[in-house]
Amino acid sequence: FTEMGSSALLAVVIAGALLSITAFHLDSKDDEKLLCTCENNKGTCENGTCRGDICFYTWVQGFEERGCFSNTNYREQCFTSFSRFFVYCCRQNQCNAFATPPPQIKINRPDLWITVALLLLIVTASVCGLVLYMRFRRAHCTLKNAQDHDVTMLKVPNGDDPTYGDIFDEFCTSGSGTGLPYLVQRTMARQISLVECVGKGRYGEVWRGTWMGESVAVKIFSSRDEQSWFRETEIYNTVQLRHDNILGFIASDMTSKNSSTQLWLVTHFHELGSLYDFLQYSSLTPESCLKMCLSVACGLVHLHTEIVSSQEKPAIAHRDLKSRNILVKRNGQCCIADLGLAVIHSQSHDYLDVGNNPRVGTKRYMAPEVLDETIRTDVFESYKQTDIWALGLVFWEITRRTIVNGIVEEYRPPFFDLVPLDPSFEEMKKVVCVDQQRPSLHNRLHSHPILSAISKIMRECWYQIPQARLTALRVRKTLSKLDHDSDFSIEKLKQDI
Numbered sequence: 177f178t179e180m181g182s183s184a185l186l187a188v189v190i191a192g193a194l195l196s197i198t199a200f201h202l203d204s205k206d207d208e209k210l211l212c213t214c215e216n217n218k219g220t221c222e223n224g225t226c227r228g229d230i231c232f233y234t235w236v237q238g239f240e241e242r243g244c245f246s247n248t249n250y251r252e253q254c255f256t257s258f259s260r261f262f263v264y265c266c267r268q269n270q271c272n273a274f275a276t277p278p279p280q281i282k283i284n285r286p287d288l289w290i291t292v293a294l295l296l297l298i299v300t301a302s303v304c305g306l307v308l309y310m311r312f313r314r315a316h317c318t319l320k321n322a323q324d325h326d327v328t329m330l331k332v333p334n335g336d337d338p339t340y341g342d343i344f345d346e347f348c349t350s351g352s353g354t355g356l357p358y359l360v361q362r363t364m365a366r367q368i369s370l371v372e373c374v375g376k377g378r379y380g381e382v383w384r385g386t387w388m389g390e391s392v393a394v395k396i397f398s399s400r401d402e403q404s405w406f407r408e409t410e411i412y413n414t415v416q417l418r419h420d421n422i423l424g425f426i427a428s429d430m431t432s433k434n435s436s437t438q439l440w441l442v443t444h445f446h447e448l449g450s451l452y453d454f455l456q457y458s459s460l461t462p463e464s465c466l467k468m469c470l471s472v473a474c475g476l477v478h479l480h481t482e483i484v485s486s487q488e489k490p491a492i493a494h495r496d497l498k499s500r501n502i503l504v505k506r507n508g509q510c511c512i513a514d515l516g517l518a519v520i521h522s523q524s525h526d527y528l529d530v531g532n533n534p535r536v537g538t539k540r541y542m543a544p545e546v547l548d549e550t551i552r553t554d555v556f557e558s559y560k561q562t563d564i565w566a567l568g569l570v571f572w573e574i575t576r577r578t579i580v581n582g583i584v585e586e587y588r589p590p591f592f593d594l595v596p597l598d599p600s601f602e603e604m605k606k607v608v609c610v611d612q613q614r615p616s617l618h619n620r621l622h623s624h625p626i627l628s629a630i631s632k633i634m635r636e637c638w639y640q641i642p643q644a645r646l647t648a649l650r651v652r653k654t655l656s657k658l659d660h661d662s663d664f665s666i667e668k669l670k671q672d673i
Contacts, residue, residue, distance in 0.1 A: 212244035213273040220244075225270075230254070233275035235262040242272050303360060307388075365429035365440055368394060374449065377500075379404065379516075384445055392426060393446070397439040403533040404516025405439040411515050416489040421475030423503060423513035443513070451510055451570070452499035455577045455587045462626040464508055465578040466659055469571050469630060471509035472502060473652040476567060479512065480560050480648045482523060490522040493559030496537040497566040499573050499589075521556035528556055539604045540590055541566040544612075545642055547605040561642035567651065568637025571630055572615045580620040580627055590615050614638050629658050 212231035214221035220243055228244030232253065245253060254265035262277040368385040375382035380398040384391055397405040409428040411417070417425070424444035431438050448454050451468075460468065482491040494501075494512065501514040517537060520529040530553070537546070543565035545551040545558070552558045569590040576585045591599070593616075594607045607613045617634070621627040633654060636646045 210244065210267065211269045213242045213270050214244065215240070215242040218243070229267075231266050231268070231270070231272040233264040233272040235277040242275070303363065306360060361427035362429050364427045365431060365442055368392060368442065370394060385442070391445040391447070393443045395441040395443065397441070401516070401535065402439055403531075404535060405441060407518065407531050407533055408441055408515045411492070411518055411520070415492070415520070416483070416487050419475060419478040421471050421509060421511050422478060423511045446503045446505055446511070448504040448506065450500050451502040451504055451573070454504040455499065455573060458577065459584045460574065460578045462578055462580065462624050463662055465574055466626050466630070466655065466662060467508055468510055468574055470652065470655040470659055472512065472567065472570060473648060473655055475510070475512040476563060476648040477652045480563070482521070484524050488524075490520045490525075491556065493519045493521070493556065494563050495519060495559060496541075497563050497570065498538050498541045499570055502570065519556065519559045528554070539599055539601055540595070541569055542604060542608070543642065544609045544640055547601065548609045558642065560648070561645055564637050564645045564648065564651070567648070568634045569615065571634050571637070572617075575621060575627055575630055576618070578627060580624045583618075583620045585618060612640060626658055626662060629654070
């Protein structure tokens, strides 16, 4: 029994010794771990420290963490790299206590704001500079045009095709072109004060407004004609349209007035109003009639012509040419307005854009092929030929108000003696297609060479077969020659005297 007791005691002593050695070894192992500064929300910190194989410091978009981890994930943790992230690993006690990110990583965000601020400053300065420049140009134009009250002094462009260089003199001509940047357009539109309503119609209203002391025209579209506003805005902002005989475009804006949205189109203002209004109270000499007709033809040629160059322009058919959509300038010329129904065609880029406007043209000015619905809507030339028909009717309106041998007729719209004031589609179709009637030409027109030549042009614009009609270019060239011959005769007469 004594021997058994001695053996048991020896076993207990040996087990205790082994446990002590193990505990000592573990304690020494723990003492080998690094003591690291610990600052994070992961629950691994004890009194601001932790123990591990590696101490670390991280900076992620301004958020800092300190702590420790084992060798297991050393490569993944210490060699990760991406934008706005910094990690620092070390193997000494509390070596991560004072670690900080490199200075260049901290300035990424401020750099972005500095760049944005500089860009905004440059844009603001550019807009202010442009406004000041335009103000100066308008003041210069006002002085230059102060002597321009005599309508017989200025000539319509003569002979050659219009030139397309030096076209950005926006505020000194009646031309227009690819629109100003939208930011500038919106800024300008919000500075306009409406002064008086100068016209109303189914399309909406036209107001005279003032911008920086200058008069501008503001066309406010009715809600049912918003597609015309979209179309005109699209064309003016994408197509090179600056020309003396196209209404000058300034800006387009969608603005809120009295809790409702208004669609504005801001253009140059012409105090003489539309050709329709002008002919009500004004009569013309044969020479001024010729210059007026020639200016309309010049505008239509520019619309119909495709220009392939650095300032390329597609061909455009107006589709609603009439005296109400033509404005009279102080120099006796005209400019074409209202492109809400325009059709765009580019042969070089092979496309035909007819738009999606549900509105149709004015029935009184519709060509036979439109009235009997035989027009080829997939062929651009068809639309140009309908413009020529309407051009002949506009010339007829102008010649009625031209004095020859002391005789002048009252203003009347085309077909006034054949259809009522607001004719229906069927009434116009019967007169133009079935009866093939044309506006009558007064005998006095044949007694003057200019009016006789214009009468011949009119008849050739009114052929029943569209392909037989003149082109806008042929009309313009014929009228240009008449204008040249007229000037030559006047000069010869002065020399004889």
